[in-house]
Amino acid sequence: MSGDAERIRAHVEDCADCAEELGRLREAVHRLDGPPAAPAKGARRGADKVGRGRLMAAARAARTGHDAPAAHAAPYAAAVASLEALLRELDGTPARWGTPVVHDWDVQGTVAHLIAADEPLAERLGMLPVTRAEAGGTGDAAPWEVRWAARTEEVVAYEHTRPPTETAEAWWTQAHGLLDLPEARAEEPASLPTALMGKRLPVADHYVIRAFETWIHTRDIGRALGLTVPSPPPVHLQRLVALAVRIVDLALGDGTRPVLLGVEGAAGGDWVLGPAAEPVAAELVLDAVDLCLLVGGRLTPQEVSRGQAGDAAAAQHVLATAASLAWL
Known part of the structure; x- marks a missing residue:
């Protein structure tokens, strides 16, 4: 050796x-x-x-x-x-x-x-x-x-x-x-x-x-x-998820009601998307790999498994924005 x-x-x-x-x-x-x-x-x-x-x-x-x-x-x-x-x-x-x-x-x-x-x-x-x-x-x-x-x-x-x-x-x-x-x-x-x-x-x-x-x-x-x-190991998937969340947050635009996004698993975490000064309107829970596949255009908002509570329109807006970012 x-x-x-x-x-x-x-x-x-x-x-x-x-x-x-x-x-x-x-x-x-x-x-x-x-x-x-x-x-x-x-x-x-x-x-x-x-x-x-x-x-x-x-x-x-x-x-x-x-x-x-x-x-x-x-x-x-x-x-x-x-x-x-x-x-x-x-x-x-x-x-x-x-x-x-x-x-x-x-x-x-x-x-x-x-x-x-x-x-x-x-x-x-x-x-x-x-x-x-x-x-x-x-x-x-x-x-x-x-x-x-x-x-x-x-x-x-x-x-x-x-x-x-x-x-x-x-x-x-x-x-x-x-x-x-x-x-x-x-x-x-x-x-x-x-x-x-x-x-x-x-x-x-x-x-x-x-x-x-x-x-x-x-x-x-x-x-x-x-x-x-x-799938990428958790230590790498964490970086993919964190970047995807940051880009989705930037893409949400004005008028977005805040959504608490929870990403499950070893590569997960919790993020508030949208204006931080306003109260959270909805909660959305996704699997880490599913989030990446959504942003990557391999899952649609209708196909992705999720937990959801609160304002359905606000949660759906986050999912639709994530899917819209796909160029792959």
């Missing part, structure tokens, strides 16, 4: 959170890997070692130390490791890359979409584009939703001219490039605000958004392939 692996093992033995996460990752790898497949020609790594490599990479991302991502980037590191594990399932079955996933994207198109979705943060932080897809003429003055949709369409169309393994390689290169930046390794450089996708937030929050979207689309791919993708 290398010295690096020895340090990981020692840390996991002393850290309950990392031990729990490592257990989840082991379970996910066992479910997703199946029997070992023969290495594909031109694969970027030895396929016979990729399962162990993924597990160790994920453990390395979860540990403390100078090589580990900072807390704000750890959920993204884990989401990237999860998608890597899922794409490994496609080794030896190239036809499955064409499985329909979401919107009009197949598996390859969904991975290509993630390339396009990660690209604004990567470029803002000084990285070069990983795809040669030519940019269209929407212009910087167009609304971000228009520019985002156009860029996704360009990248998806371009990546479909290439082998799926090259699309996966491009996504992997960009994702790990983001995780290698100083903004992913330390809190101070990630504290500076920047405007991306219509939101001016600290860079740290944009890393959480990247984690959110990567997990949602990994889940989409898993469901399309008939595989279960674990």
Whole structure:
């Protein structure tokens, strides 16, 4: 065992959170890997070692130390490791890359979409584009939703001219490039605000958004392939939930009656949404994962399980606002 692996093992033995996460990752790898497949020609790594490599990479991302991502980037590191594990399932079955996933994207198109979705943060932080897809003429003055949709369409169309393994390689290169930046390794450089996708937030929050979207689309791919993708561990889900609640609160607008939102589970908490000076008009209780799926556009207000009391219209307004934020 290398010295690096020895340090990981020692840390996991002393850290309950990392031990729990490592257990989840082991379970996910066992479910997703199946029997070992023969290495594909031109694969970027030895396929016979990729399962162990993924597990160790994920453990390395979860540990403390100078090589580990900072807390704000750890959920993204884990989401990237999860998608890597899922794409490994496609080794030896190239036809499955064409499985329909979401919107009009197949598996390859969904991975290509993630390339396009990660690209604004990567470029803002000084990285070069990983795809040669030519940019269209929407212009910087167009609304971000228009520019985002156009860029996704360009990248998806371009990546479909290439082998799926090259699309996966491009996504992997960009994702790990983001995780290698100083903004992913330390809190101070990630504290500076920047405007991306219509939101001016600290860079740290944009890393959480990247984690959110990567997990949602990994889940989409898993469901399309008939595989279960674990939810983020509580320590990461807490960050996704806290950011989702903050963005929903900002989006509620004037005239909103305050609602006490309780999020259940280890990743949960209680928040008052709306004007703090007014009395609470309603109480709403949601599961942490359900809240994220609502904000991510994977559950509707009618589908989400909830506890509710008080002013039904005020509670419904919170649910409708959360659902309206979905762009995934």
